[in-house]
Amino acid sequence: MRSKQMKNKRRSLRYGVRHIFMLLISFLSVFPFLWMLVSATNSSAEISMGKLLPGTRLVENLRNAFEAADIGRAFLNSVYVSVMVTVLSILVCSAAGYAFAIYRSRATEIVFLILIASMMVPFAAKLIPLYRIFANMHLLNNYWAIILPAIGAPFLVFFFRQNSESFPRETMQAARVDGCSEAGIFLRIYMPMMRSTYAAAAVFSFMAAWNNYMWPLVALQSEEKYTLPLMVSNLAGGFAPDYGMIMVGIVISTLPTIFIFFVLQKNFVEGILGSVK
């Protein structure tokens, strides 16, 4: 009797500690977002003085931000580039990942290793060669300069290859026996079955494209083509940064990734865990 009570007590204590710990971690990860949202409603001087309560300057900050930069156009530019990159990269990378997993041979393994090794090259090292390549192709200041290098993402190929391991070979063989073509297996069986993997890959790809900064900065030459991160960076360029206005810009540029994540959250978690239903 007593030992059971003790056990219960100990268990509730453990739950308590665990919850306090989780609360602390949640607070640490949510606080910057909260600060960002609150700061978007305050003036620059109030933010500098550490005000943490919502203020009344949201409308003014919004107006200033939209006056200072063409945020609407930059938003649409970002949506265009990110959606193109996401759609094309998951199509190409899933096909590649599928092929690497299903049609294995010594040669494909070597190619795959080279692909994985290319993940180790830091982007800064590729910046100048990329610039030269796209200058020769006369694609500078063109969205394809941003989209093309992002399509063949080694990480996504790796991700699809790993997840393809769980694709049941029996289904594939049954389809072959029934006369389905190899392309048909990929398009009509693999793709629908791997929905959650596609969702997870889409989140990765979209976030990477949306937040892409260095290469668009160098490759895009005119302001009409700027993506949102470049535009927000401009807001912060002044001698006297207006933090309230900058925060509004950051909120606007953060919302889509949060939105995409929440929409695909369920699939995302499944995709990461690599389960197939």
Add this chain to the structure above:
Amino acid sequence: MKKKAVSMVLTAAVAAALLAGCGSTSQGAAAAADSAQSTEEEPAELTVWSWDASFNGAAFEEADKLDDSVKVNFVEMGKADCLEKLHTVLSSGVTEGLPDIVTISDLNAQGYLMAYPGAFLPMDDYLNYDDFAPYKKAYVSYDGAGYGVPFDTGVAGLFYRSDYIEEAGYTDEDMQELSWDEYEELGKKLREKGHYLQTFNPNDVANMQILLQSAGAWFTDDAGKADFVNNAALKEAYRLFREFNDGDFVKKVSDWNEFAGAINGGDVACVIRGSWITSTIKGGTDQSGLWKLAPIPTLDGVEGAVNRSNQGGSSIYVLANGAHPEEAARFLAKTFGGSTELYNVLAEKANIMGTYLPASDVEAYSAADEFFGGQQINATLAGWIAEIPSINPGAYSAEAQAALLAVTPNILAGSDLDAELEAAEAQFNAAVQE
């Protein structure tokens, strides 16, 4: 075998679809670009890469109005982004997509001029460099030739709260010719009244830059070597910083946010910074009429030290391989290098102050500034510009500052100054070794 063939066909099909898609788009875009170029005859479109639309952007907009032979296309980007992008494009050796004009911050300019010979157009044939503040000419010259068009000034001032210093028993006159030791004395008296003298951030080099340049000294010598151990101004600066660090009369801050907060929040009585700080000071709208401007304190006992200095500022450069170098150079000579009218408009509309000496008495500078108790802030600052000591920042200012910042905590903690400066010099030498 069959499997392999199918996979290859599949891959090829996807690739073909992709290339077809992008090929047509790129051809369309290239054709559009060509047609745009063929209609360019007059006026020449000059592309400018710069930062801060309300400052540099406003300046080019006004300059554009004064010259009908060109049309300025101002492309804005963050300051660090602008410098980074310029590095990438110049190192790639590709001339397509080069702008005609760029702004480069003065402390970075020597690095670009050294690293990319031939990339920038010499301006000696277009400008009379004697028309500009001598300290600014030193920034834009390399190897005997003048490259940039000197632009905005960061002439340093001591901005102070007249109400606070009055509480401490000082008058505006007392503030005019302070030495740094007297300035510290003021701080101790202010502390008794519950105010701080100024902010202090051991990791911020702004105060150090102002101190050094006021004595015509810098972190490096003319050959680009570290000038730490025998640098009297630097040693004096560290003596002062030690006293700031040990005393209770400065407010310690760790970033720009806290720095600006201490000013706008009324914690500090004084700020010593380049003239551009006025826009931050004016963010504290409730303090209008309370601020005043005086010259910076003088470093006593350091040879050549005056109460004039500079912090920040940038200049305008023409790219020799841009589309219209000739037109760009003539445009800049006519406007930033020859129009007092331009500087008058810039002062009036955007509170911008240049370093073009014939413009140092333009009408707009004489406006009384109500925020500064009716003081003629701009006229006062403009009068100091020609007296700022010249320095050669070389290409390694950033490395020298980093080496010093690394030993600063030890110096402030009281370890031997000479030994620490020697250690910093060794670190600097290791960092710049090619």
